[in-house]
Amino acid sequence: MMSKIIVAITGASGSIYAKILLDKLTLLKDQVEEVGVVMSDNAKDVWKFELGDESYNDYSFKFYQKNDFMAPFASGSAKFETMIVAPCSMGTLARIAQGTSSDLTTRAADVILKERRKLILITRETPLSLIHINNMQAVTQAGGIVCPASPSFYSRPATFEELAATVIDRVLDMAGFDLQTYRWGK
Numbered sequence: 001m002m003s004k005i006i007v008a009i010t011g012a013s014g015s016i017y018a019k020i021l022l023d024k025l026t027l028l029k030d031q032v033e034e035v036g037v038v039m040s041d042n043a044k045d046v047w048k049f050e051l052g053d054e055s056y057n058d059y060s061f062k063f064y065q066k067n068d069f070m071a072p073f074a075s076g077s078a079k080f081e082t083m084i085v086a087p088c089s090m091g092t093l094a095r096i097a098q099g100t101s102s103d104l105t106t107r108a109a110d111v112i113l114k115e116r117r118k119l120i121l122i123t124r125e126t127p128l129s130l131i132h133i134n135n136m137q138a139v140t141q142a143g144g145i146v147c148p149a150s151p152s153f154y155s156r157p158a159t160f161e162e163l164a165a166t167v168i169d170r171v172l173d174m175a176g177f178d179l180q181t182y183r184w185g186k
Contacts, residue, residue, distance in 0.1 A: 002033035003176070006073045006083040006112070007061075008105040011042025014087035014124040014149050015050045016164045018043070021086050022059050024168055028177055035061040036073050036080065038104045042089075066103045073108045076115040082175045083112045086168070087124035087149060090132050096121070096144070097135035109144075119144040120171050147171055155182035 005025070009018040025035055039047075039056065047056055056063075064071040072078035085092060085105065092105060096119075101107040112119045121139060123146055125132060136146045149167050157163040169181035 003031060003082060004034045004073075004078070004080040005032065005036075005175070006080050006108050007035060007037045008083065008085040008088075008092075008108065009037070009039040009043040009047075009056075010085060010087060010089040010092045010105065011040050011046050012087040012089035012092075012124040013046060013050065014122070014164075015043070015047040016160060017086045017122055017124070017149055017167060018047070019051060019055065020161060020164045020168045021084060021171070022056070022061070024165075024172060024179070025061070026059065028172070028179060031177055034080075036071060037061050037063045038066055038068075038071070038108070039063065040066055040103075040105065064104055066105065068104050069107060071104055071108075074104060074111065076111050080108075080112070080117070082118040082120070083108055084120045084122065084171060084175065085109070086122040086171070088121040090123070090125050090135070093121060093123060093132065093135045093139065093146075097138035097142075113142050113144060116143060118175060120174055121146050122149050122167065122171060123147070124149045145174060147174070154184060
């Protein structure tokens with residue numbers, strides 16, 4: 001099955017998650033029909049600060065401006081099946097939870113939820129306030145999946161990239177991709 005997927009990258013710390021996600025989607029090209037990417041300005045700044053480069057420019061995916069409401073996935077008729085927000089800031093979570101479509105990321109999330117498709121938010125914050133928890137509850141009740149950026153250690157990751165991949169592999173599993181990854185008990 002070929003998938004059409006939206007990747008939104010927000011300004012939360014954790015650019016490595018976005019990078020690993022884009023890297024893995026590049027490798028899964030035989031399962032991907034189209035990837036649309038939207039990055040906030042803060043996401044670009046955080047990427048440069050945390051990863052020390054602007055390698056987000058190196059991907060062959062179609063990138064959309066944060067306020068491009070003419071992007072195909074701003075409408076349910078484009079049939080993008082999955083949206084992953086990696087990392088997802090608490091501000092973005094709040095706007096999605098309240099249905100505030102103030103930019104392309106929040107509009108696309110609103111579309112995914114209303115069309116009953118798969119929305120996965122890789123939230124990156126600690127500790128959580130009750131407001132954060134209530135927003136996570138609202139997104140979950142609306143059909144979204146909140147997947148905190150909590151890496152696992154079962155596979156004994158040796159690098160930051162391998163550690164981040166434990167989260168991304170789990171997310172790609174939830175999104176329905178067939179990938180080689182660590183499996184418990186195998």
